[in-house]
Amino acid sequence: MDAKEKKLEQVIRLAHGNGGKLTQELIRGILLPRFNNSFLAPLNDSAVFEVGGTKIAFTTDSYVIKPIFFPGGDIGKLSVSGTVNDLTVMGAKPLFISCSLIIEEGFPLSTLKKIVSSIEDTAEKAEVKVVTGDTKVVEKGSGDEIFINTSGIGIVSPEIEHLSSDRIEIGDLIVINGTVGDHSIAVLSQREELGCGGSVVSDCAPLYGLLEEIRLYWRYIKFMRDPTRGGIAGVLNEIVQGKKFGIKLWEKKIPLKEETLAFCELLGMDPLYLANEGKIVFFVKREKADEIVSALCGHSLGEKASIIGEVVADPPGKVYLETIIGTKRVVDMLVEDQLPRIC
Numbered sequence: 001m002d003a004k005e006k007k008l009e010q011v012i013r014l015a016h017g018n019g020g021k022l023t024q025e026l027i028r029g030i031l032l033p034r035f036n037n038s039f040l041a042p043l044n045d046s047a048v049f050e051v052g053g054t055k056i057a058f059t060t061d062s063y064v065i066k067p068i069f070f071p072g073g074d075i076g077k078l079s080v081s082g083t084v085n086d087l088t089v090m091g092a093k094p095l096f097i098s099c100s101l102i103i104e105e106g107f108p109l110s111t112l113k114k115i116v117s118s119i120e121d122t123a124e125k126a127e128v129k130v131v132t133g134d135t136k137v138v139e140k141g142s143g144d145e146i147f148i149n150t151s152g153i154g155i156v157s158p159e160i161e162h163l164s165s166d167r168i169e170i171g172d173l174i175v176i177n178g179t180v181g182d183h184s185i186a187v188l189s190q191r192e193e194l195g196c197g198g199s200v201v202s203d204c205a206p207l208y209g210l211l212e213e214i215r216l217y218w219r220y221i222k223f224m225r226d227p228t229r230g231g232i233a234g235v236l237n238e239i240v241q242g243k244k245f246g247i248k249l250w251e252k253k254i255p256l257k258e259e260t261l262a263f264c265e266l267l268g269m270d271p272l273y274l275a276n277e278g279k280i281v282f283f284v285k286r287e288k289a290d291e292i293v294s295a296l297c298g299h300s301l302g303e304k305a306s307i308i309g310e311v312v313a314d315p316p317g318k319v320y321l322e323t324i325i326g327t328k329r330v331v332d333m334l335v336e337d338q339l340p341r342i343c
Helices: 003-008 021-035 075-088 109-126 182-191 208-213 215-220 231-240 258-267 286-296
Strands: 047-051 054-063 092-104 129-138 146-156 173-176 221-225 246-250 281-284 306-312 319-322 328-330
Touching (some): 054 075, 054 092, 075 092, 075 109, 075 208, 092 109, 109 129, 173 286, 182 258, 208 215, 215 221, 221 231, 231 246, 231 281, 231 319, 286 306
Parallel strands (some): 092 129, 246 319
Antiparallel strands (some): 047 054, 054 146, 092 146, 173 281, 173 306, 221 281, 246 306
16 A cells, blocks of 8 residues: 555545445444444434333434535425435434534525525425524635534334334345436536436435325335435445345336436446435335335325345345346445535
């Protein structure tokens, strides 16, 4: 290892925030050893604990997306949707969120008003209330327009069994509620002014209403995650780490918009690694998977739901893709970014 490589190992890089291997090294190597406890250790999207006999889910997230407005959303809609979805995948009905703004000096008040209105509208649609917050302003050049932090609290329904990757078994099927990669492509097209004319729109949306649509099947759900940074490839690799099972994906079953696929082929990007902001990956009992897909299709945010893979015995701890032409390839975690500052 040369001096340049050693220096890179001693500083934070953009890739530490992409949900891939460096993110995992940062979390497991520096953060988790210092804060380790039974609530944090599972590294789920929300911590779950009991207060007075009621099971509570609590989550927090920060949003640094660039640009702050993109086809299908903006940083305000994204911040509420992301926090609501982190609660949703733990089986919690979102109730309250916080909203903290870090604003760069010189930021237009008219733009701030648009973002705050978007937060208000999205919170109303998600049936959550913004109940606390904070505002800080930094000098010109010390930030990048605006960053938002949101935290959320929800109540886990007693109808939902404990959701954990430890409940996943060989033979379980993997379901997603729609097309993948649209958020990344929408943001990239706006950021780089690719001129796609809004043909690809972000899937950014709060998803608790979708979960309500399949209430009859809650007891058949083993685990859920929202595949944001790192895409479905990143999330599935996190799940199989250290497990005695692997995951097989079927390329022909993964729903993709033609426009998203065309952009991926043009830009040399793999849609499996692209971020989503309106999707849930469900691990479900095999015998109920078709019924769950049918139920999801009854909701506007689940019209393209599909079974995309299964839990397999071999190879354990690995994710692989069965391609359209019948070959197989390992789907590993990314090290470097396909697209930083995506959420």
